[in-house]
Amino acid sequence: xxxxxxxxxxxxxxxxxxxxxxxxxxxxxRKNSGKFLLRIEDTDKARNSKEAADxxxxxxxxxxxxxxxxxxxxSQRDEIYAKYIKQLLDEGKAYRCYMSKEELKELRExxxxxxxxxxxxxxxxDFNGTPPEGIEPVIRIKAPLSGDIVVRDGVKGDTxxxxxxxLDDFVIARADGSPTYNFVVAxxxxxxGVTEVIRGDDHLSNTPKQIVVYDALGFKTPNFHHVPMIxxxxxxxxxxxxxxxxxxxxxxxGYMPQTLLxxxxxxGWSHGDQEIFSMDEMRELFDPKNINKSASIYNTEKLDWLxxxxxxxxxxxxxxxxxxxxxxxxTSHDKKEILLDxxxxxxxxxxxxxGLVYEIISTPTYYDQAAVKKAFKDDTxxxxxxxxxxxxxxxxxxxxxxxxHIMQEVVDEMKIGFGKIGxxxxxxxxxxxxxxxxxxxxxxxxxDETILRITNAIDRHS
RNA sequence: GGCCCCGUCGUCUAGCGGUCAGGAUCCAUGGUUUUCAUCCAUGUUACAGGAGUUCGAUUCUCCUCGGGGUCACCA
Numbered sequence: 001x002x003x004x005x006x007x008x009x010x011x012x013x014x015x016x017x018x019x020x021x022x023x024x025x026x027x028x029x030r031k032n033s034g035k036f037l038l039r040i041e042d043t044d045k046a047r048n049s050k051e052a053a054d055x056x057x058x059x060x061x062x063x064x065x066x067x068x069x070x071x072x073x074x075s076q077r078d079e080i081y082a083k084y085i086k087q088l089l090d091e092g093k094a095y096r097c098y099m100s101k102e103e104l105k106e107l108r109e110x111x112x113x114x115x116x117x118x119x120x121x122x123x124x125x126d127f128n129g130t131p132p133e134g135i136e137p138v139i140r141i142k143a144p145l146s147g148d149i150v151v152r153d154g155v156k157g158d159t160x161x162x163x164x165x166x167l168d169d170f171v172i173a174r175a176d177g178s179p180t181y182n183f184v185v186a187x188x189x190x191x192x193g194v195t196e197v198i199r200g201d202d203h204l205s206n207t208p209k210q211i212v213v214y215d216a217l218g219f220k221t222p223n224f225h226h227v228p229m230i231x232x233x234x235x236x237x238x239x240x241x242x243x244x245x246x247x248x249x250x251x252x253x254g255y256m257p258q259t260l261l262x263x264x265x266x267x268g269w270s271h272g273d274q275e276i277f278s279m280d281e282m283r284e285l286f287d288p289k290n291i292n293k294s295a296s297i298y299n300t301e302k303l304d305w306l307x308x309x310x311x312x313x314x315x316x317x318x319x320x321x322x323x324x325x326x327x328x329x330x331t332s333h334d335k336k337e338i339l340l341d342x343x344x345x346x347x348x349x350x351x352x353x354x355g356l357v358y359e360i361i362s363t364p365t366y367y368d369q370a371a372v373k374k375a376f377k378d379d380t381x382x383x384x385x386x387x388x389x390x391x392x393x394x395x396x397x398x399x400x401x402x403x404x405h406i407m408q409e410v411v412d413e414m415k416i417g418f419g420k421i422g423x424x425x426x427x428x429x430x431x432x433x434x435x436x437x438x439x440x441x442x443x444x445x446x447x448d449e450t451i452l453r454i455t456n457a458i459d460r461h462s
Numbered sequence: 463g464g465c466c467c468c469g470u471c472g473u474c475u476a477g478c479g480g481u482c483a484g485g486a487u488c489c490a491u492g493g494u495u496u497u498c499a500u501c502c503a504u505g506u507u508a509c510a511g512g513a514g515u516u517c518g519a520u521u522c523u524c525c526u527c528g529g530g531g532u533c534a535c536c537a
Contacts, residue, residue, distance in 0.1 A: 009537045044536060101535075117464050118533075138535055156467065165465050166533075174535040181537050205466055205532040228468075228530090235529060263474095266486090270475055273485040292475075295530065299473050302487050312500080345500045371497095407496095422496040434498030 002034030003195045006067070007185070009041040010052035014059040015245040016298065017200060017230045017238050020264045024227060025198045026065050027265070027286035037192055038067040041185075042075045043178065059247040063257045064279070072192060074184055081179040084187055084217060085139060085172060093216045094172060096137035097124040119168035139173035141183075141216060149208040154225040155291045156201070161208045170209055182206055186213035194222050198288060201226035202237070225288040228268055228295040238298055254349030256314070256322070259307040268296050276309065304348045311347055316340040319353075326354035335444045338400065342436040342444070360441055363453060364431030367460065371433040375423035376461050383421050384428065386410050388454045397447050400439035407439070428457030 004025035008018055029036035040056075042048040060067070088094035097120075099107075108118045125142065144163045151159045161167075172183040179187075185206075189197060204226045214221045232242040244250065250260050262277050269292070271277075271285045311319070319340050320330040330336050339357065347353035390406045391397060410421055426433060429441050429450070442450045 007537095011537080041537060047536075104535085112463090115463070151466095159466065161466075171535050176535085178535085180535070185537090200531095201467065202531055203537095206537095226467085231530075233473095237531075266474065268474090273476065275474090275486055294468050296475090297473065299487090302474060305487060308500090346498080375497095417496075419496040426497065432498090436499085437495085438497095 001193075001195070002029055002032035003037060003193050004029040004034065004198055005037040005039055005189070005192060005194050007039040007041050007188075007199075008056055009044065009047075010049060010056060011044070011047045012052055012055075012240065013246040013248065014056045015238070015240065015247065016264070017245075019059065019063070019247050019260075020230065020267060021199055021227055022060075022065060023261060023264055024225075024269070024286070024288065024291070025196075026067075027282050028196060028198065028288055029068075030283040031286055034195075035068040035193075036066075037069060037072065037194065039072040039188060039192065040074065041181075042073055043181070043184065045075075048075075055248070062248065062251055063261060072188065074188065077184075077188070078178075080191070081173075081184055081187060082177070085179065085183075088141065088172070088216055089139065092142075094139050094141045095124060095127070095169075096131070097140045097169070097171075098127075098131045098135045098137045099123065100135055117165075120170070122169055125169060136175040138171045138175050140169040141172045141212060143167040143169050143209075143212050149211055151204065151207045151211065151224060153204070153207075154196075154223055154288050155228075156204065156226055156293060159204065161205075166205070166208060167212065170212075172213070182209040183213055186210040186219065187217070189222055190214065190217070190219040196225065196288075197222050198225045198227060201228050225291065227288075227291050228293060230267060231295050231297050233297060233299070235297065242298070251325075252351075254326075254351030254353070255303065255307050256310045256350065259303065259310050262306050262310075263303045266302075267298075268292055276306075308348045311344050311350065311353065314344070316344075319344060319350075322350055323354050323357070326351060328354055328357055330357070335446075338440055339444045342440040346436065359430065360436070360444060363449070363456070364429070366431055367427060367457070368432040371427050371431075372461060375427045375433065377420075377424075379416075379420070380424045380461075381458055383410065383414060383416065384424055384454050384458055386414065387421060387425065388451055391442075391447060392451060394447075398443065400437065400443040403442040403450075404439040424457070425454070428454050 006018075006022040006025050008014065026036045028034075040053050042053065085094065104120070107121060111118045120140065124140070131137065144167065147163050149161045149163060149167070151161070153159055170182065171180055173179050207224060207226075211221055230238045232238050238245060244253070247260070258279070261279065261282070265277055265282050265286070266275065269286070269290055271290060277285070314322075316337055317331070320336060323330060330339070333339065339360065343353055343356045343360075347356055387406065387410050390409060391403070394402070394406060396402055407418070407421055407425075411418055414420075422438060423433070425438055426435065429438065429445075435441065445453075
């Protein structure tokens, strides 16, 4: 059974990078009919908040990433950690260290001055005298002093660390008794039955420490997959400063969940030349062995392209529902199909699409002067007036083609080019030179509104 | 600085000793569209550098350079 997990610390919203590792973990579990677990790493009481944890859950919900089973909260597992710390103490694999923070700082400064690497010197490793007064000890694990630690990584391959280069007897429990990150991660991953750890490669250098914990506890290590970072345009680790990294901000900007998922799955992962992946295809095709080794730069050009792709391919009734978040109630609009069909090819975001809807359904109050100048000629009023008369008296006027026929009649009778009526009519209806097909626009707003807008335009510009 | 990871078009990537180095995006041009957008077609642009190994290296090895990550009683 493949068990993956996502283990955020609730210190803020869910960001793009976290979402991508969550997605990878989710997909790999689903692909293998396994489990995708969620663990909230809320041991840092000062920085954690309930709101942040809720924000992560909200983002998961929006994107449809469902986790399995109950959520594990590390803050509720003190007894479990205490038990394993005691076990290591009893077995002599960990020990109390009475060095004060000041002493430790001093040691580090000396080491830096001597250009040595900063590390704990192990002075209490075999201590069995009487401990100094007034010092609450930390608990340190006995890490190997020599030999290699090999991280067998599904993305990076085998990475070998020399114990003497990177290890010291690191702290597993603070003076207040609370356990530290590298300890609880190993304990939880094992206890939760996690078999595949998929996380950012900024954790690669933590992994040897976790392996030390696994070994001391006699736990089997999971498989690791360290996925490369997402960088900003400066090539640095993506951070909250880099603008829109809050996943929920994408909802507000009018991106669809499927867009974001598709965009992220292709950032650092690929399946041949395929660019478009439905959720089902992702679940079917994802494999961490196809994650590439190098960091990728976060760039939203493709995000926009994907979003317009998905908008174009979303059924109108779904689109209408998605547009409700912008205050548009189109579900019962009688020309909904024409309206959305005309607009879905033109918008990069849902928000933009909502704006386009408003542009059509609102009577223009402003006319682009350059457009007026270009479109309105001496015979324009005459042309528009004839068109207006014809639609006023016309029997059937519902479909775009009905309006088109009348435009055609005017063009034929007056022996003019199509642009002679099209350009001024466009300005009259929309106040500018660009927009959807006029026959569509008129069908959407209807006869009365069409007449009103033409009349307005003639009054203003004759 | 120590340790670790990485290096193909601007960007996302394919490639797993022999390819005109492919796709996507972006950009440009042309076509379609009365306009704009869509759509279609075409085009510009890449193997960081240097040594090896090999009949042959983008691909394997080493070095250099460049970038990133990490070195806590944070996670």
